[in-house]
Amino acid sequence: MFLGLDLGTSELKALLLSDQQQVITTAGSPLTVQRPQTLWSEQNPADWWQALETVMTQLKREHPETLSQIKAIGLAGQMHGAVLLGAKQEVLRPAILWNDGRSASQCEQLTRALPELSDITGNLAMPGFTAPKLLWVREHERDIFDKTQLVLLPKDWLRLKLSGVAVSDMSDASGTLWLDVGGRCWSEKLLKASGLTLGHMPRLVEGNQVSGKLLPELAERWGLSKDVLIAGGAGDNAASAVGMGLVKAGQGFVSLGTSGVIFVTTDKFSPNPAHAMHAFCHALPGRWHQMSVMLSAASALTWAARNFGFADESALIAAAATCRLEARAKAPIFLPYLSGERTPHNNADAQALLFGLSNVHERSDIAYAVLEGITLGLLDGFKTLSLPASSAVSELSIVGGGSRSTVWAQMLADALGVPLTTHEASSAGAALGAARLGCLAAGGTELDVCSVPFITQRFEPRADEHQRLQARHLRYRSLYLAIRHQYVAA
Secondary structure, three states: EEEEEOOOOOOEEEEEEEEOOOOOEEEEEHHHHHHHHOOOOOOOHHHHHHHHHHHHHHHHHHHHHHHHHHEEEEEEEEOOOOEEEEEOOOOOOEEEEEOOOOOOHHHHHHHHOOHHHHHHHHHOOOOOOOHHHHHHHHHHHHHHHHOOOOOOOHHHHHHHHHHOOOOOEOOOOOOOOOOOOOOOOEOOHHHHHOOHHHHHHOEEEEOOEEEEEOOHOOOOOHOOOOOOOOEEEEEEEHHHHOOOOOOOOEEEEEEOOOOEEEEEEEEEOOHHHOOOOEEEEEOOOOOOOEEEEEEEOHHHHHHHHHOOOOOOOOHHHHHHOOOOOHHOOOEEEEEEEEEEEOOOOOEOOOEEEEEOOOOOOHHHHHHHHHHHHHHHHHHHHHHHOOOOOHOOOOOEEEHHHHHHHHHHHHHHHHOOOEEEEEEEEEEHHHHHHHHHHHHHOOOOOHHOOOOOEEEEEEOOOHHHHHHHHHHHHHHHHHHHHHHHHHHHOO
């Protein structure tokens, strides 16, 4: 048996996987985000540990025999977060998360100080990444910066607590702006630009390699054996790709979670930083991936459902589906930049907008505009991908909570112009991928472990809807370009 742990933004999820790649069960514990100031987004690492204790207690109570057979643990998690530790590995301040936007000026400083940054990392300096967060701490919380002895990503802090070792993997480390992504190693030049050294960094392994072993006291408390391995693991999106078996060039997915992601595996390091597209290491050796990220996807649905009087996100989508075809052409345009935007604008100050309202519009028109606006934001990202010929996309899978909506899935297929597929266990993506990486670390082969789950549904793009949505996308893009200079920094 293998255990996958996925430390998300809103939930810590655990998944038990058999050596026959069958999901035995899942368990989860919710997490909350603190926003003490505008643009800030933080979590207390102690809450992550408490969530892990909760899910392990539940699994021990409900599946004690399965837990006793676990051979390895794999870790996945939210990327880019900064966990700062002192001389005794104590947490010095709340972790600054991936969707924190406070460090825009530090991104500018870093880019000016190191013009070759994008050549090394394959990415632009953005507030979501880890390096500018450390520059912000150095500027505004100098005492904490001076005490910092170790910087870890969120899932790697869990690893430290689980095993006592400070280790990260290539995929998650790619999102720090301290990794030479093509060379798959820490860059001393990048670290120096942030006032750090190799001594502040964890050791690096590939996602399918062994990083350490579970501490004996934890194994005893949770009913596990004394020889449980811990795999290198992966950032959440690379782990989701492993969970979906998307490890060959040209395979990829759309993730409809808090943020929205389009991810495509490549066999070459092929960056396109000019349009805020990410080029990261994949979770397996010798592979990379391109990834576009919009900051508000399902979270924008949640916001709209709450503020426009819908019972929940499903009710909003149902209302959107009732919007008549002729009404869709005149529906408002929604820019979903509730937390700024990453791909393709790299604009932390971007703000949401509902444009074109008139007294003929109804709640269903607004619901449609919101769902379409998020979809067009994902199309924006898809158009930034700069794929080598060996990595051309013929179809994409769908993962994340939003993948349960057939209405949204069909709209996405229409907008992107490629078939979309849902799969068994797709909602467990990152946790399943983490468990699979544990299986690989324990000796499993990629051929046996990284299979594509059974397709449960397929959505073919409709030519007429594709054409209509392309026209709407032109208005969507022109609207942003027209108002971008009106945004006021928070």
